[in-house]
Amino acid sequence: MRNIPAILIADDDAQALGVLEQILRGQGYAVSAYHDGVSACEAIFEEKPDVIIIDNFMPGMSGTEVCRQVKLHRETRMIPVIMLTGYARSREKLDAIEAGVDDFLDKPFKVIELTTRIKSLLRVKRMNEELDSAERVIFALAGAIEAKDAYTQGHTERVSQLALKMGRFLELSEEDQNALYKGGILHDIGKIAIPDAILNKPGRLTEEELITFRTHPDRGERICKPLHSIKSALSVIRSHHERLDGSGYPDRLSGSQIPVIARIMAIVDIYDGLTSARSYRAALPQGQAFSILEEEAAHGWWDTAILAEFKRIVMVPQKRLLFV
Numbered sequence: 001m002r003n004i005p006a007i008l009i010a011d012d013d014a015q016a017l018g019v020l021e022q023i024l025r026g027q028g029y030a031v032s033a034y035h036d037g038v039s040a041c042e043a044i045f046e047e048k049p050d051v052i053i054i055d056n057f058m059p060g061m062s063g064t065e066v067c068r069q070v071k072l073h074r075e076t077r078m079i080p081v082i083m084l085t086g087y088a089r090s091r092e093k094l095d096a097i098e099a100g101v102d103d104f105l106d107k108p109f110k111v112i113e114l115t116t117r118i119k120s121l122l123r124v125k126r127m128n129e130e131l132d133s134a135e136r137v138i139f140a141l142a143g144a145i146e147a148k149d150a151y152t153q154g155h156t157e158r159v160s161q162l163a164l165k166m167g168r169f170l171e172l173s174e175e176d177q178n179a180l181y182k183g184g185i186l187h188d189i190g191k192i193a194i195p196d197a198i199l200n201k202p203g204r205l206t207e208e209e210l211i212t213f214r215t216h217p218d219r220g221e222r223i224c225k226p227l228h229s230i231k232s233a234l235s236v237i238r239s240h241h242e243r244l245d246g247s248g249y250p251d252r253l254s255g256s257q258i259p260v261i262a263r264i265m266a267i268v269d270i271y272d273g274l275t276s277a278r279s280y281r282a283a284l285p286q287g288q289a290f291s292i293l294e295e296e297a298a299h300g301w302w303d304t305a306i307l308a309e310f311k312r313i314v315m316v317p318q319k320r321l322l323f324v
Protein backbone atom coordinates (compact mmCIF):
# COMPACT_ATOMS: atom_id res chain seq x y z
CA MET A 1 0.00 0.00 0.00
CA ARG A 2 1.19 3.52 -0.78
CA ASN A 3 2.47 5.84 1.98
CA ILE A 4 -0.39 8.22 1.23
CA PRO A 5 -3.46 6.02 0.61
CA ALA A 6 -5.21 6.72 -2.70
CA ILE A 7 -9.01 6.98 -2.65
CA LEU A 8 -11.12 6.92 -5.78
CA ILE A 9 -14.53 8.56 -5.52
CA ALA A 10 -17.44 8.62 -7.97
CA ASP A 11 -20.75 10.46 -7.80
CA ASP A 12 -22.83 12.07 -10.56
CA ASP A 13 -23.84 14.82 -8.12
CA ALA A 14 -21.02 17.31 -8.78
CA GLN A 15 -21.59 19.22 -5.59
CA ALA A 16 -21.57 16.13 -3.37
CA LEU A 17 -18.44 14.90 -5.20
CA GLY A 18 -16.67 18.22 -4.61
CA VAL A 19 -17.49 18.18 -0.88
CA LEU A 20 -16.31 14.59 -0.48
CA GLU A 21 -13.09 15.34 -2.36
CA GLN A 22 -12.39 18.33 -0.15
CA ILE A 23 -12.98 16.36 3.06
CA LEU A 24 -10.71 13.51 1.97
CA ARG A 25 -7.92 15.81 0.80
CA GLY A 26 -8.23 17.59 4.15
CA GLN A 27 -7.61 14.20 5.84
CA GLY A 28 -4.39 13.80 3.86
CA TYR A 29 -5.55 11.23 1.29
CA ALA A 30 -4.70 11.33 -2.43
CA VAL A 31 -8.03 11.59 -4.23
CA SER A 32 -9.20 11.05 -7.80
CA ALA A 33 -12.81 11.94 -8.57
CA TYR A 34 -15.18 10.76 -11.33
CA HIS A 35 -18.68 11.83 -12.34
CA ASP A 36 -19.90 8.53 -13.76
CA GLY A 37 -19.57 4.77 -13.30
CA VAL A 38 -17.95 3.95 -16.63
CA SER A 39 -15.00 6.33 -16.26
CA ALA A 40 -14.66 5.38 -12.56
CA CYS A 41 -14.52 1.71 -13.54
CA GLU A 42 -11.82 2.32 -16.16
CA ALA A 43 -9.82 4.41 -13.70
CA ILE A 44 -10.03 1.73 -11.00
CA PHE A 45 -8.27 -0.83 -13.22
CA GLU A 46 -5.70 1.80 -14.21
CA GLU A 47 -5.02 3.39 -10.80
CA LYS A 48 -5.70 0.45 -8.42
CA PRO A 49 -6.72 2.78 -5.57
CA ASP A 50 -6.59 1.69 -1.91
CA VAL A 51 -10.27 2.46 -1.26
CA ILE A 52 -13.24 3.16 -3.55
CA ILE A 53 -16.16 5.34 -2.44
CA ILE A 54 -18.99 5.23 -4.91
CA ASP A 55 -22.54 6.44 -5.29
CA ASN A 56 -25.00 3.78 -6.41
CA PHE A 57 -27.25 5.73 -8.76
CA MET A 58 -25.21 7.03 -11.67
CA PRO A 59 -26.03 7.16 -15.37
CA GLY A 60 -24.46 4.51 -17.61
CA MET A 61 -23.13 2.20 -14.92
CA SER A 62 -24.39 1.94 -11.35
CA GLY A 63 -22.14 1.78 -8.30
CA THR A 64 -23.29 -1.81 -7.76
CA GLU A 65 -22.17 -2.77 -11.27
CA VAL A 66 -18.81 -1.03 -10.80
CA CYS A 67 -18.36 -2.96 -7.56
CA ARG A 68 -19.25 -6.23 -9.27
CA GLN A 69 -16.51 -5.62 -11.85
CA VAL A 70 -14.00 -4.72 -9.13
CA LYS A 71 -14.69 -7.90 -7.16
CA LEU A 72 -14.68 -10.08 -10.27
CA HIS A 73 -11.05 -9.43 -11.17
CA ARG A 74 -8.10 -10.79 -9.28
CA GLU A 75 -6.04 -7.61 -9.48
CA THR A 76 -8.76 -5.40 -7.96
CA ARG A 77 -10.87 -7.71 -5.80
CA MET A 78 -9.03 -6.81 -2.56
CA ILE A 79 -9.82 -3.07 -2.92
CA PRO A 80 -12.51 -2.19 -0.37
CA VAL A 81 -15.64 -0.48 -1.72
CA ILE A 82 -17.82 1.90 0.31
CA MET A 83 -21.19 2.68 -1.22
CA LEU A 84 -22.91 6.00 -0.65
CA THR A 85 -26.62 5.49 -0.24
CA GLY A 86 -29.28 8.17 -0.33
CA TYR A 87 -32.71 6.62 -0.42
CA ALA A 88 -31.62 3.12 -1.30
CA ARG A 89 -34.28 0.50 -0.74
CA SER A 90 -33.38 -2.72 0.96
CA ARG A 91 -33.52 -4.63 -2.37
CA GLU A 92 -30.86 -2.31 -3.81
CA LYS A 93 -28.74 -2.70 -0.71
CA LEU A 94 -29.00 -6.47 -0.97
CA ASP A 95 -27.91 -6.31 -4.62
CA ALA A 96 -24.92 -4.19 -3.59
CA ILE A 97 -23.98 -6.64 -0.82
CA GLU A 98 -24.21 -9.48 -3.30
CA ALA A 99 -21.93 -7.54 -5.66
CA GLY A 100 -19.34 -7.39 -2.85
CA VAL A 101 -19.74 -3.89 -1.37
CA ASP A 102 -17.72 -3.82 1.86
CA ASP A 103 -19.52 -1.00 3.66
CA PHE A 104 -22.30 1.56 3.29
CA LEU A 105 -22.46 5.22 4.19
CA ASP A 106 -25.79 7.02 4.34
CA LYS A 107 -26.01 10.45 2.76
CA PRO A 108 -25.69 12.98 4.30
CA PHE A 109 -22.80 11.42 6.22
CA LYS A 110 -20.84 12.59 9.24
CA VAL A 111 -17.13 13.16 8.60
CA ILE A 112 -16.17 11.05 11.63
CA GLU A 113 -18.21 8.11 10.26
CA LEU A 114 -16.54 8.42 6.88
CA THR A 115 -12.99 8.57 8.21
CA THR A 116 -13.55 5.74 10.71
CA ARG A 117 -14.82 3.45 7.97
CA ILE A 118 -11.93 4.34 5.65
CA LYS A 119 -9.34 3.73 8.38
CA SER A 120 -10.80 0.35 9.27
CA LEU A 121 -10.97 -0.79 5.63
CA LEU A 122 -7.41 0.39 5.01
CA ARG A 123 -6.29 -1.64 8.02
CA VAL A 124 -7.92 -4.80 6.62
CA LYS A 125 -6.40 -4.16 3.19
CA ARG A 126 -2.93 -3.74 4.69
CA MET A 127 -3.33 -7.04 6.58
CA ASN A 128 -4.33 -8.81 3.38
CA GLU A 129 -1.33 -7.38 1.58
CA GLU A 130 0.93 -8.66 4.34
CA LEU A 131 -0.59 -12.09 3.86
CA ASP A 132 0.26 -11.77 0.19
CA SER A 133 3.89 -11.14 1.12
CA ALA A 134 3.74 -14.32 3.20
CA GLU A 135 2.44 -16.04 0.08
CA ARG A 136 5.53 -14.86 -1.79
CA VAL A 137 7.73 -16.48 0.88
CA ILE A 138 5.88 -19.78 0.49
CA PHE A 139 6.29 -19.64 -3.30
CA ALA A 140 10.02 -18.95 -2.90
CA LEU A 141 10.19 -21.96 -0.57
CA ALA A 142 8.54 -24.15 -3.21
CA GLY A 143 11.20 -23.01 -5.69
CA ALA A 144 13.96 -23.80 -3.21
CA ILE A 145 12.69 -27.35 -2.69
CA GLU A 146 12.56 -27.93 -6.44
CA ALA A 147 16.07 -26.51 -6.95
CA LYS A 148 17.48 -29.30 -4.73
CA ASP A 149 16.74 -31.88 -7.40
CA ALA A 150 18.18 -31.33 -10.87
CA TYR A 151 15.66 -33.80 -12.33
CA THR A 152 12.56 -32.02 -11.17
CA GLN A 153 13.58 -28.49 -12.15
CA GLY A 154 10.82 -26.60 -13.89
CA HIS A 155 8.28 -29.30 -12.85
CA THR A 156 6.09 -27.05 -10.68
CA GLU A 157 6.01 -24.21 -13.23
CA ARG A 158 5.11 -26.63 -16.06
CA VAL A 159 2.49 -28.36 -13.93
CA SER A 160 0.89 -25.08 -12.85
CA GLN A 161 0.78 -23.77 -16.44
CA LEU A 162 -0.72 -27.01 -17.77
CA ALA A 163 -3.24 -27.22 -14.92
CA LEU A 164 -4.25 -23.59 -15.49
CA LYS A 165 -4.65 -24.30 -19.21
CA MET A 166 -6.97 -27.19 -18.30
CA GLY A 167 -8.94 -24.93 -15.95
CA ARG A 168 -9.44 -22.40 -18.74
CA PHE A 169 -10.27 -25.07 -21.29
CA LEU A 170 -12.92 -26.58 -19.00
CA GLU A 171 -14.20 -23.06 -18.25
CA LEU A 172 -13.81 -23.52 -14.50
CA SER A 173 -14.40 -20.53 -12.21
CA GLU A 174 -11.64 -17.99 -11.74
CA GLU A 175 -11.21 -19.27 -8.16
CA ASP A 176 -10.62 -22.81 -9.41
CA GLN A 177 -8.20 -21.60 -12.07
CA ASN A 178 -6.34 -19.68 -9.39
CA ALA A 179 -6.30 -22.82 -7.22
CA LEU A 180 -4.89 -24.85 -10.11
CA TYR A 181 -2.14 -22.33 -10.78
CA LYS A 182 -1.12 -21.94 -7.13
CA GLY A 183 -1.69 -25.61 -6.39
CA GLY A 184 0.61 -26.47 -9.29
CA ILE A 185 3.43 -24.50 -7.72
CA LEU A 186 2.74 -25.65 -4.16
CA HIS A 187 1.43 -29.22 -4.45
CA ASP A 188 4.68 -30.83 -3.24
CA ILE A 189 5.74 -28.15 -0.75
CA GLY A 190 5.25 -30.67 2.08
CA LYS A 191 8.34 -32.49 0.76
CA ILE A 192 10.36 -29.96 2.72
CA ALA A 193 9.57 -32.09 5.77
CA ILE A 194 10.65 -35.38 4.12
CA PRO A 195 14.29 -36.45 4.59
CA ASP A 196 16.49 -36.10 1.48
CA ALA A 197 17.55 -39.75 1.92
CA ILE A 198 13.96 -40.74 1.11
CA LEU A 199 13.32 -38.12 -1.58
CA ASN A 200 16.52 -38.92 -3.48
CA LYS A 201 16.69 -42.67 -2.88
CA PRO A 202 17.48 -44.30 -6.24
CA GLY A 203 15.79 -47.64 -5.53
CA ARG A 204 12.42 -48.65 -4.16
CA LEU A 205 11.31 -47.19 -0.83
CA THR A 206 10.79 -49.51 2.14
CA GLU A 207 7.29 -49.71 3.63
CA GLU A 208 8.34 -47.35 6.44
CA GLU A 209 9.91 -44.85 4.01
CA LEU A 210 6.79 -44.96 1.88
CA ILE A 211 4.62 -44.08 4.88
CA THR A 212 6.88 -41.08 5.60
CA PHE A 213 6.88 -39.99 1.95
CA ARG A 214 3.09 -40.17 1.83
CA THR A 215 2.78 -37.59 4.59
CA HIS A 216 3.85 -34.81 2.20
CA PRO A 217 0.32 -33.77 1.06
CA ASP A 218 -0.83 -33.40 4.68
CA ARG A 219 2.33 -31.52 5.66
CA GLY A 220 1.98 -29.26 2.62
CA GLU A 221 -1.60 -28.44 3.50
CA ARG A 222 -0.56 -27.57 7.06
CA ILE A 223 2.21 -25.26 5.81
CA CYS A 224 -0.17 -23.36 3.54
CA LYS A 225 -3.29 -23.38 5.73
CA PRO A 226 -2.63 -20.12 7.61
CA LEU A 227 -2.49 -18.16 4.34
CA HIS A 228 -5.88 -16.85 3.34
CA SER A 229 -4.83 -16.17 -0.26
CA ILE A 230 -3.87 -19.84 -0.80
CA LYS A 231 -7.07 -21.24 0.73
CA SER A 232 -8.59 -22.32 -2.57
CA ALA A 233 -5.48 -24.38 -3.45
CA LEU A 234 -5.49 -26.42 -0.21
CA SER A 235 -7.61 -29.25 -1.66
CA VAL A 236 -5.17 -29.54 -4.58
CA ILE A 237 -2.22 -29.75 -2.19
CA ARG A 238 -3.91 -32.31 0.06
CA SER A 239 -5.59 -34.50 -2.54
CA HIS A 240 -3.24 -34.60 -5.56
CA HIS A 241 -2.32 -38.24 -4.81
CA GLU A 242 -5.89 -39.51 -4.36
CA ARG A 243 -7.21 -42.07 -6.87
CA LEU A 244 -10.79 -42.51 -8.03
CA ASP A 245 -10.95 -46.11 -6.78
CA GLY A 246 -9.96 -45.06 -3.25
CA SER A 247 -6.43 -46.51 -3.41
CA GLY A 248 -4.67 -43.14 -3.16
CA TYR A 249 -3.50 -41.11 -0.17
CA PRO A 250 -3.67 -39.43 2.35
CA ASP A 251 -7.45 -39.81 2.86
CA ARG A 252 -8.27 -42.71 0.49
CA LEU A 253 -10.99 -40.55 -1.07
CA SER A 254 -12.90 -42.06 -3.97
CA GLY A 255 -14.99 -40.85 -6.95
CA SER A 256 -16.70 -37.51 -6.47
CA GLN A 257 -15.18 -37.12 -3.00
CA ILE A 258 -12.04 -36.00 -4.83
CA PRO A 259 -12.41 -32.35 -5.91
CA VAL A 260 -12.25 -31.84 -9.70
CA ILE A 261 -9.24 -29.53 -9.34
CA ALA A 262 -7.36 -32.26 -7.45
CA ARG A 263 -8.28 -34.82 -10.13
CA ILE A 264 -6.87 -32.47 -12.77
CA MET A 265 -3.69 -31.94 -10.76
CA ALA A 266 -3.17 -35.69 -10.29
CA ILE A 267 -3.19 -36.26 -14.06
CA VAL A 268 -1.05 -33.22 -14.93
CA ASP A 269 1.47 -34.07 -12.20
CA ILE A 270 1.92 -37.66 -13.40
CA TYR A 271 2.04 -36.60 -17.06
CA ASP A 272 4.84 -34.11 -16.40
CA GLY A 273 6.72 -36.70 -14.36
CA LEU A 274 6.49 -39.25 -17.17
CA THR A 275 7.53 -36.82 -19.92
CA SER A 276 10.53 -35.49 -17.93
CA ALA A 277 13.90 -37.19 -17.57
CA ARG A 278 14.63 -38.91 -14.26
CA SER A 279 17.92 -40.14 -12.79
CA TYR A 280 16.82 -43.71 -13.61
CA ARG A 281 15.22 -43.21 -17.07
CA ALA A 282 14.93 -40.82 -20.03
CA ALA A 283 11.84 -38.70 -20.66
CA LEU A 284 9.02 -40.73 -22.23
CA PRO A 285 7.43 -39.56 -25.49
CA GLN A 286 3.93 -38.00 -25.15
CA GLY A 287 2.20 -40.99 -26.76
CA GLN A 288 3.76 -43.46 -24.35
CA ALA A 289 2.95 -41.24 -21.35
CA PHE A 290 -0.71 -41.13 -22.41
CA SER A 291 -0.79 -44.91 -22.94
CA ILE A 292 0.34 -45.36 -19.33
CA LEU A 293 -2.17 -42.77 -18.04
CA GLU A 294 -5.01 -44.35 -20.04
CA GLU A 295 -4.15 -47.80 -18.74
CA GLU A 296 -4.18 -46.45 -15.18
CA ALA A 297 -7.47 -44.63 -15.82
CA ALA A 298 -8.99 -47.91 -17.09
CA HIS A 299 -7.72 -49.48 -13.89
CA GLY A 300 -9.85 -46.98 -11.95
CA TRP A 301 -7.21 -44.49 -10.85
CA TRP A 302 -7.82 -41.36 -12.95
CA ASP A 303 -10.83 -39.49 -14.26
CA THR A 304 -11.19 -40.69 -17.86
CA ALA A 305 -13.16 -37.61 -19.00
CA ILE A 306 -10.55 -35.21 -17.62
CA LEU A 307 -7.76 -37.33 -19.08
CA ALA A 308 -9.41 -37.25 -22.53
CA GLU A 309 -9.73 -33.44 -22.39
CA PHE A 310 -6.15 -33.12 -21.17
CA LYS A 311 -4.92 -35.25 -24.05
CA ARG A 312 -6.79 -32.98 -26.47
CA ILE A 313 -5.16 -29.80 -25.21
CA VAL A 314 -1.68 -31.30 -24.97
CA MET A 315 -1.63 -33.26 -28.23
CA VAL A 316 -3.49 -30.78 -30.47
CA PRO A 317 -1.37 -27.96 -31.93
CA GLN A 318 -1.91 -24.70 -29.99
CA LYS A 319 -3.31 -22.73 -32.94
CA ARG A 320 -6.32 -25.03 -33.23
CA LEU A 321 -7.42 -24.43 -29.66
CA LEU A 322 -10.12 -21.93 -28.84
CA PHE A 323 -9.79 -21.54 -25.11
CA VAL A 324 -6.09 -21.60 -24.35
Ligand SMILES: [Fe+2]
Binds near residue numbers: 187188216240
Ligand atom coordinates in the same frame (compact mmCIF):
# COMPACT_ATOMS: atom_id res chain seq x y z
FE1 LIG B 1 3.15 -35.05 -4.52
